[in-house]
Amino acid sequence: MAIEVKRLRVAYGEYVAIEDFNMRLERGSIVALIGPSGSGKSTVAKAILRILPPIAKVSGDIYLDNLNILSLQEKYMRDLRLKKISYIPQGSSKVYLNPTLKISDIIRKIYRNRDMEFEENKIRDLLLMVDLEPRILDRYPYMLSGGQLQRVLIAISLLFDPEYIIADEPTASLDVITQRSIGHIFKKLVKSKGLAVLLITHDLTFAKVVANYGIVLHKGKVIEYGEIQELIKMPKSNITKNLVEGSMAVE
Known part of the structure; x- marks a missing residue:
């Protein structure tokens, strides 16, 4: 494949x-x-x-x-x-992570835009997979470091189980x-x-x-x-x- x-x-x-x-x-x-x-x-x-x-x-x-x-x-x-296929564009943490929304709300919006149910357990597992504690779901993007923001984007890219x-x-x-x-x-x-x-x-x-x-x-x-x-x-x-x-x- x-x-x-x-x-x-x-x-x-x-x-x-x-x-x-x-x-x-x-x-x-x-x-x-x-x-x-x-x-x-x-x-x-x-x-x-x-x-x-x-x-x-x-x-x-x-x-x-x-x-x-x-x-x-x-x-x-x-x-x-x-x-x-999932895509992480260059500089996407500034474009896609709305600073006025908590990380959990950003992800909920992604699910809503695709008419899909929010899967909290799956999201927590994905965050752990990218070395983030699930508690960051309650934080705003400005509260996270650049490395944490990039890991959030990687977790988001995995939401729908891509192969590439x-x-x-x-x-x-x-x-x-x-x-x-x-x-x-x-x-x-x-x-x-x-x-x-x-x-x-x-x-x-x-x-x-x-x-x-x-x-x-x-x-x-x-x-x-x-x-x-x-x-x-x-x-x-x-x-x-x-x-x-x-x-x-x-x-």
Whole structure:
């Protein structure tokens, strides 16, 4: 069971954001999509989720468990986004966690929007799974640290038992110790629940701790790919070498 992307191309008029992108994300693995800002990492994620703006012209094939999702009607794609693929957008703690609502009320609203019943026992179990005490349900977002907020978002991404998670820069603005704790959570979830995670990051230090496999993207094109440790030990391109050197500088 996997998400497989073949010959993906995304263009906005004459501007080509992604060119000939290929990837396979298998259950039980973590793939890191690595690259500097503006390299097209988030565009790949949004193409997989089919949430790019209408102006984007997408071609190629994207298979989810052998189903070509680019050919699906939107109503079926919405169902897949609910039950199969969960997305943690970059900076989402500021966008999705309403500071005027308690964490429990934020989650209740998510359930109501989907006409589903609030499952308190399940939510408590998910919070424990991401190393949070259930008592945070009674707190407001401003009362939590950046690391706690990110763990809340991971718990929310698990509410409807997805098989794939796409996490866009999940450790941005977090300190190194908190980054590693978030990475440990992703690895634990992959092992215990058999999930697959597409990790979007510019941080090779984080990627090498978490991912099995890496894809380096630059200006919409794959520069190199392979097992993450090999990419770091023996980078072939100057782009990857610069990312490695930048990561080593902040370790």
